[in-house]
Amino acid sequence: MFFKIVKNDFLRNKIVTTAVFVFITMAVILAASAINNIANLIQSMSELQERAVPADITQMHSGEFDQDEIDQFTEKQRENIAMQETMVLLTFDGSNIHFGEDQTMAGTVQDISFVVQNKKFDFILNLDNEKLDVMEGEVAVPIYFMQQYDLKIGETITVKNGEYEKEFVISDYARDYEMNSSLTSSKRFVLNQADYDEMRKMQAGELEYLIEFKLNENGDSQAVQTAYIEAGLPANGPTVGGKIFLIFNAMSDAAVAMVIILISILLIIIASLCIRLTFLATIDEDLREIGVMKAIGISKKDIKKVYLNKYRIMSVIAGIIGYLLSFAVVNLFNGNMRLYISSDLSGNLKYVLSLIAPLMIYFMIVMYCKKVLKRIDKISAVEALRSNIMERGKNRKYSFPLLKNKFFSTNIYMGLRDVWKRFKLYRLLFFIFIVCTFIVILPINIYNTMNSPEFSTYMGIGKSDMRIDLRKTDTITEDFKKLQEELKNDSDVEKYAAYITSSYQVKNAEGSWDYINIELGDFSVFPLKYLEGRAPQAEGEISLSYANASKDALNKKVGDEVVVKAGGKEKTLKVTGIYQDITNGGKTAKAHTSLGINKEAVLWYIVSMDVAPGVDTQEKMNYYQTAYDSAQVNDIKEYTQQTLGNIIDQMSTIVIGGIAIAVIIIVLITALFLRMLLSKDMSQIAIMRSMGLTSKKISHQYMAGTLMILVLGIIFGVLASNYLGEFLVSMAMSSMGAAKIELVNVVWQTWLLCPLALIIAVGFTISVSCKVAVEDDISVVLRS
Incomplete structure (x- = not known):
């Protein structure tokens, strides 16, 4: 009998029942998709990490160094270090990389390097998460550039620099655990050993190094970094921990998952309210029928079951359909994950975890229905047959005539x-x-x-029309001075500011030494928005990024002092402000020029500028890009x-x-x-x-x-x-x-x-x- 009543109710309210059914299904689809996305992300990151075997500590360095000293240090630190490997990078400007019909990669904000596959760890993988094996005359292109320039397998790129010129066939795409993300400012092209040796022999690119360490299971990362600094080993470049690469890889997909979860939670709340609206309307319509059922002796429990069974059946069917559809819908959200992290998202974890959504929504709807159905307890048979008691209440005073x-x-x-x-x-x-x-x-x-x-401003740079990054070349210092002189005399430029970033040693909260990237320049020209305090304006002043000032890092507040080692001497600087920066792991700083440039550890030179009113920004960008081949000219957007x-x-x-x-x-x-x-x-x-x-x-x-x-x-x-x-x-x-x-x-x-x-x-x-x-x-x- 109850099945017939439920069936008749479905038939009587086809439109509303279908609408509620679709709504519950949509809630299940979104919730299951979000959980599926997270499960895929966890599984994919784990698999990528297992296959790529990334470094736990990566020290970037440019300039000469002695590998024997690195080997001796590794032996001394065997209790912490499992393996060490140094990757030699041949770095090129984007204008040296040609493809298509007279196109180049000039204007990219990424540093382009050519490498060979590592032997011990930090492997660069293909889209099947297998170690890349590149044949002679071929090249594996980073996924980032494949997307940006629509490069396809079988097409060619040509590397031209000085007397060196060679064409390579794109044989694969490179999935690079350490440099996948666009937030990582470097990208690695993978070559065959013979092609790489020829390129290096002809001195086609600038030499840079990645001095990498893989720690033991219980190895102390901070102890190794401190010992490395104290040993005076090569460090002309930033030091990056393995956790930063993990965050960079997962950030875009995790951000999407969080937004989907937020929408799913809101959707589930709305689903509950939707059920409430439907119940109120249905009970109001069926008031007399409820009275009749009570009058003939049907219990409250059985009457509730009539309405509850409908939503139980609906929730089960919607849950199954939503659960199955979620595996198709999730593909709309995890395209980036499939490309950058893992193309194979198979496995049982996502199927099991995705079941949480339909089960949770089913129990939530049933419990909520039971709560709403308590209204039936208040309905007496006589009153239900006489009037609509759902409207009962105090008579309100007549208002708004x-x-x-x-x-x-x-x-x-x-x-x-x-x-x-x-x-x-x-x-x-x-x-x-x-x-x-x-x-x-x-x-x-x-x-x-x-x-x-x-x-x-959230990337640690002030708002400006243009930004010029100078690449590391033999003439970079001269180019930097020449550029400033030209800008000074350029009437099309309204204002400009030059900044130099170097690596320094800084005393951390424990009293040992860490590395810190400090930018020097005039920060009043293109000011940042500071969370607290202001920019450094006088001698002995420094401002820290939010991540650097946090308790997990230097643990400093405005007014505190920071000890920095510059030119072999320790200098005490006063913290004047804290700003936001999501680049370089968020750990940067800005100081007054009186600190002095650490010439042995200069990382990059940057010039920001605003053009005068009426001047075409694009034309000005093209001019400086042509005038300075090694420069990278972009507008801020x-x-x-x-x-x-x-x-x-x-x-x-x-x-x-x-x-x-x-x-x-x-x-x-x-x-x-x-x-x-x-x-x-x-x-x-x-x-x-x-x-x-x-x-x-x-x-x-x-x-x-x-x-x-x-x-x-x-x-x-x-x-x-x-x-x-x-x-x-x-x-x-x-x-x-x-x-x-x-x-x-x-x-x-x-x-x-x-x-x-x-x-x-x-x-x-x-x-x-x-x-x-x-x-x-x-x-x-x-x-x-």
């Missing part, structure tokens, strides 16, 4: 008045509109922030997009998905809410129609009230995405070195385009829903 209306038409006024008098009923819809707006606006704001020139390319691409997918999900949610919820509302107001609607009001005018009343709730929901939703969204994003980014993100709010998008799209979707839904309900036969309604 129609005679006092001076601004709106009668129908609009009645709609707004209804919202005020029954706001408790509308507040559910109000909350859902806020959440839907949040789901749309937050991803858009994040996307706009990452695409904004202002995002450069291009620099940011190249550095954050993967994350920006992933976020664009989230933006589209968020808009689609929000529109579906808002249409479904509005339809369900109006079904409940119109069901409750059936007698009132019939009376209004019998008095001569047309269906169109009655529809306008409901449209006015619902749209007012939508407008209020949009306002609160936008404000929530701006303030609460900033808090959530800052919390997520704090581990990367940015503790206070200010989201970019594009006014025409957040206050015009998105609200207009939501208003159109809701307006259409109201129009269709009201047309169906309001035009029912009033004689049938009045007789009932």
Whole structure:
């Protein structure tokens, strides 16, 4: 009998039942996809790490060094070090790499190096996560460049530098654990040993070295780094720990997973509210039937089971379908993971973990249904047969009389008045509109922030029109001086500032020595936004990045002192400010020029500039790129997009998905809410129609009230995405070195385009829903 009742209920409410079913399925799909994405990320990172065997400590170095000293140090540190290997890199400027029809890689922000496969560890893999084995005359291209320049296997690249010129066939793509991410500023092309030896013999590229250490299982990384510094071993370049590479590899996919999880949580909350709306409408419609069932002796438990079984069956079927579809949907989000981390995402872990979503949603819906169904306990058979007791309560004082209306038409006024008098009923819809707006606006704001020139301030560089990076060459010092002289006399340049970054030793919180990258220059020309304090302006002053100042690093606050070793002497510097920086693991610093350049450990030279009003920035960039072959000239927006390319691409997918999900949610919820509302107001609607009001005018009343709730929901939703969204994003980014993100709010998008799209979707839904309900036969309604 109960099965027949459930079946009949399905048939009686086909549209609503289908809508709720789709909604639950969508909640399961998103939740399972998010869990699936995380499971894939964990599994893929583990597999990539196992196959690539990355270094635990990587010391980048340029200049001469003695490998015997490194070997002796390794032997002394055998309790910590398992293996040591030095990779020799032949570094080229992007303009030396030619492909296609007269195209080059000039303008890339990445350092390009050619290497051969390592023998012990830090292996560069192919897309099947197998060690690359490159034949003579061939080259394996980093995935980053394959994407950026659309390079395909079988095509050729030509390396030209001085007298050296050779064409290589692209045989594979290189999956590089240490240098995969766009946040890592170097990329490695893999050659055959014979081609590499020829290239090195002809001195085609600048020599740089990666001095790498693989630690024992219980090896102390900090002890090795400290001993390395104290031994005075080569360190003309940054030191990078293995954890940084792990963070860089996982960051873009982890960011996507977090956004999906956030949307999934909001979706599950909305699913609960959706069930509540449906229950209220159904119970209200079936009030007399409930009274009859009670009158003939059916127990409360059995009556509840009638309604509960429907949602149990629906949740099970939706859970199974959502679970299965999630494995297809997740491919929309993990394309970056499949390319950069693992092409084979098979394994049982994701299937088991993804089951959490449908099971969790099933139990949540059943428990919530039981809670809502407690209302049936309050319904007595006599009252149910006599009247609609769901409306019972205290009589409210008559307010907002129609005679006092001076601004709106009668129908609009009645709609707004209804919202005020029954706001408790509308507040559910109000909350859902806020959440839907949040789901749309937050991803858009994040996307706009990452695409904004202002995002450069989170990368430790001030906002400017152009940025020139000078590559390490024999003439780099002379080029740097020449460039500054030319800029000084260039009337097209409004202002410029030159910066030199060197590696220094700094005393850490434990009293031992670490390396720190310190930038020297005039930081007042292109100022940063400081979390605390200000930029260094006088002798003996330094500012630290948020990651460097944290308790896990130097543990310093504004006003504290930092001891830096420069020119063989220890100098005590006062911390004047703390800024945000997500580059180089977030650990950087800026100091007054009085500290002095560490000439033996200069890492890079940078010049930032603003062009004068009316000057074509692109033309000026082309001029300096031509004038200085070894330079890398970019505008700040291009620099940011190249550095954050993967994350920006992933976020664009989230933006589209968020808009689609929000529109579906808002249409479904509005339809369900109006079904409940119109069901409750059936007698009132019939009376209004019998008095001569047309269906169109009655529809306008409901449209006015619902749209007012939508407008209020949009306002609160936008404000929530701006303030609460900033808090959530800052919390997520704090581990990367940015503790206070200010989201970019594009006014025409957040206050015009998105609200207009939501208003159109809701307006259409109201129009269709009201047309169906309001035009029912009033004689049938009045007789009932």
